[in-house]
Amino acid sequence: MAVERKWGMAVDADKCTGCQACVVACQSENNIPINEPDHFLQRRAIQWIRIERYWEGEFPDVKARFVPMLCQHCENAPCESVCPVFATYHNNEGLNVQVYNRCIGTRFCANNDPWNVRFFNFWEPVWPETLRNQLNTDVTVRSRGIMEKCTFCIQRIRRTTRDAGMEGREVEDGDVVPACVQSCPTNALVFGDLNDASSQVAHLREDGRQYRILDHLGTEPSVHYLAKIDPYAASEGEHA
């Protein structure tokens, strides 16, 4: 049981079609408030995982590139060190954790987060009474004035670990599946224990196409990307 885990994800950009299945699966699993029209105009919409779309070129030599973006659960997370109340900290499983009832809403973490994957609740989340029946009982509804972000579906990690414990077995690779990974129709997203050398995610980390976004910042993200393959690319290499 005392295995030191380090949860991580691999994102194969070559398989991501930008279909948004992960985005809605995450919203359903994690009780994310309905992103109403005004939220977009105010730039306050919440999506723990989102699909970023980058343009390259113009008609007719035009490309759209899709990059799924979520909390990178960095080993040296710049958001953690600035929290005055330890609402965000790094746990011993490699997760960047947000403790909602410690958070006092300074938003320092969001300010220090280069990926823009932390979201502040500017309002009390509102659902019509009937829609509240869908809310996931495993996940806290965040109140106004606190930060929230991708948890790697910690409720699923806990449930799986507990179930495995009750069955007297170890958690195996593929047992823990966050909502986004579960929905992804192309299997572009892979989740697992980076410390387990036999896991699929550890294997993908060694792939020749592996890179990490904003790696130069030295934050050691736990999300590993695999470069998009484009045989017709104008030039191989980096794009900003």
Added chain:
Amino acid sequence: MALTRRQLLKYSGLGLLGAVVFAGCRIPDREFIAESPVLIPEDLVYGDDNYFATLARPNTGVESVLVRVMQGRAKKIEGNPDYPMSRGKHSAQAEATLQELYHPDRIATPLRRVGDRGAGEFESISWDEALDELAARLNDHLVNPDSIAMITAPLRGTLGTVVQQFSENYGLRRYAFEAVDQTVVRTAFNRMYGQERLPTFDIQNAHYVLSFGADFLSHWHAPLHYNWHYGEFRGETGGRGKLVQIEPRFSLTAANADRWVYVNPGTEGVLALAMAKVILDSREGNADAMALLRETIEFNAQPMNTVVEATGVSADVIESLAHDFAANQPGVAIGGGLAAAQTNGLYNMTAVYMLNALVGNVGKKGGVIFNPPAPIPNVVSTAAANPLMDFQRLADDIRANKINAVLIRGVDPAHGTPASMQFGRAMRENVPFIASFSNFMDETTLVADLVLPDMATLESWGDDVPEPGPGYEAVALQQPVVMPFVEGRAFGDVLLALVDDLGGRTTINLPWTNMQDAVRSEAQELWIKNRGSVQQFSNFEEFWVAVLQRGGWWDTNATGGAPQAPDLSQDPGPSRPSFSGGASTYPFHLLPFPSHSMGDGSDAHLPWLQATPDPITTAVWSTWVEVNPRDADALDVREADIVRIESPQGVIEAQVYVNPATAPGTVSVPMGQGHSSFGRYAEGVGSNVMEVLDAISDETTGAFAWGATRVRLEKTGRRERVRKFEGMVVAQTLPHRTVYEISTGNGGGAH
């Protein structure tokens, strides 16, 4: 009283008093059950949950799903890992089925109209009253059954059987409506291969995919299944396949293609034939197929310079694509979407699908796979819709007062047909009795006299024969996973109940008392077969539980038809497309497309899907028009300008989105918005592109040519910021630092 966070902390410290204060807040009991208290995630307390296999029926097609149910409430949709069309995956649209179930604007009881038609004034009545009235009104008109029209979505499975049999027993007119008409592709396969059912394109095993307008990653045929195929196609095993998308619009599939080739709208068939000619001339095709097709191709193919001029594709590109396709087999050519939605749609599809025959990949791995029907007689396996032309005739008949009653279920032709047809108005003014079986007050239900709320998908019994299917026999089962949330009744149950009230011929081939009974009877036939994924049960009750748990039944050994030579004897119609609106007055080709998340608009009432960014523009909660940057300069418009989009048939307004991938001379507008009535999340959002589309159809099949209208754009001078995800977060990238990386795939790593 409202409890602030600060008060909460204070009261929590007071122990028992806190509990009293909470009770005084009158938070409904249900919330205490449905929601966990504020705890750190590590301390979460679990109740009992269960997973049930059933079906979700979003606008993108039927999916087999597992629903997590906790304390009687559906919480989460997950893909059914067993079912061959899902493989544990599910779409954003399927997830939103939960919001259909718990939608605040669901119609809770039967309604009877009390005000004027369309005024939205209804009174709530009991089911007994509603059924009595329905039976009485139908009995009035049954002397002339041809004056009663039954309009539903295309239905498969036992509900399809019930509706078909009910209509046949009484001689009612039966219509199946889909706004984005698939008739052309169906007709092409029916004529060429005698196939009633849609085929499956084995993208997973293909090395090369040549798609003419089929946006199979977003909204064409079975997008979830094809997304899964695409993941495998891009996988390591067997090398990475190459995808070429030939389409006038930069669709999601074009965005994911290795190469996107712009082609002038409606000239896809000419292009495909030119490619066939190249393959034929270089003898790169299948020998038997070349011998068989030589005459047809040589007769129909046009000279290369004519093709280049018509299509806008250079001779080099045509030749290289043709050679690549022939050389990289197994490969598959797919046609649909905008290529089929033209006045020469059938010609285009026939030419595209002939390419498959030419390289000999029909019925083969990595090619076109045929799907067998369900192994049970009388269960509907094909959900063909009526082409638009049938609805035009129906609208004419309504106006000629030939229709006395309309029974309509789950479709909204008042919103989903071109406004120039005036379908909604004809219904409102000329049909004496309209009964709508709908959960929501959409535009069509608004003019109904009697509204009989249906069950939500997660509350009802049903089944499906997947189309396109996995290439072998499969039946998916749907069971209720929660108690009905409102006083709805399943449409099938109501029809079966009418059997007693109407008497007479209704019992012919309708031996069931309700839909559960019907689905059980179907399962009994599967049990007797004793083969496939669920077999060897001596007792039917055990089989019934097992088959429901798995979400269905399939037999991987019972595959579809063998490859056969195509029959090209029937006239595929004209080669040249025609358009509504002259090029001088209306300079832009309007290329509408089903909204990625909401499709034709049948899911526009679900807030998750309204808020799901369009993958290309990232726009949400709106209708926008995509314009090429140079065209935008010429029109002196930029993003957020509101423009009038005018066709010979009508005018709508939309916000400009300047899209670098939009071809000059074309503009694109998503379907699905502009609902005047459809619940709080859909009403008043955007505009309906159907209001500018001309009701013209494919000349041979009568299917809606929704890609054949030309428009002009006019600045209104007003501006409104585009609701979109793009720009939501400030990019904090530095020059020469990576956000995304590209590899050419030649064994090279990233940099």
